[in-house]
Amino acid sequence: MKSFKNLGEFPIVSSLRVRTPDEAIYDIEDGEKQGAEGFLLHVELMDELYRTAGSIEKIVKAATKPVMVLNYRTAENFDDERLNALKLAGVKAGAAAVDLPLNSFDNDCRESLKGCRASYAAANPDEVSVNPEATEKQKAFIAEVHEAGGEVLVSAHVGTMLTRTQGADLAKEIESRGADYVKIIVCAQSMDDVAEIYDTIRELKRTLNKPFLYQTYGLYGKLVRPTAWMFGSGMILCHNRYTELSNKENPLIADVRRVKELLFSKKYGK
Secondary structure (H helix, E strand, C coil): CCCCHHHHHEEEEEEEECHHHHHHHHHHHHHHHHHHCEEEEHHCCCCCHHHHHHHHHHHHHHHCCCEEEEECCCCCCCCCHHHHHHHHHHCCCCCCEEEECCCCCCCCCCCCCCCCCCHHHCCCCCCCCCCCHHHHHHHHHHHHHHHHHCCCEEEEEEEECCCCHHHHHHHHHHCCCCCEEEEEEECCCCCHHHHHHHHHHHHHHHCCCCCEEECCCCCEEEEEEEHHHHHHCCCCCEECCCCCCCCCCCEEEHHHHHHHHCCCCCCCCC
């Protein structure tokens, strides 16, 4: 079975943000030609009739590289049981991994942080639940995915900036829930914040036992996303091309390959 674990350090992972399976297959074929080593499939962006296990299977079969299934909440669909059921079906259809948000099974995650003594709670982050019932449901879902032969990336798009201590503590919390990969996206507001992000990545590289992504969105995402991997963050999220659905903070595959050629050396310290 295809696996993200076998990709090694700093794999180029192309994001599939499309409306139809045919578009996804086009981007897979083009992305692999450009050097993509894995793919993220945003099922929630596909037209409703294609949000099925059959469509996921068709897309996955077109790829020679592993595919991770994402199915985030939307205004029309925010039932975590249904969202996660489709992700699990995707694994059974051949997907290598799924993305599980850290607020899954909790519709008021900030309420769960009241009274929480963990350092990151002081930042009042979004997409972070410490609700005991939600936590147990997340662990159970992770176990189901593992039993089906898949891997789980647990993500938190926190909507604010975290200090190094807060970021490291949150990463440890995610790791403790059974995640195979840790993903934290903060919101930098300055170049000082960017420096803090790189510093946090170095701390996670020293202390975390699982591979991780630690990045920012917003203005500074354009700087951090193509460079965070050089400091130790894992997958390099890219696009093979830009469309109306693309996240243009993610670099193009060709640009990342150029950055690697110009700026990176294997002689750099770990």
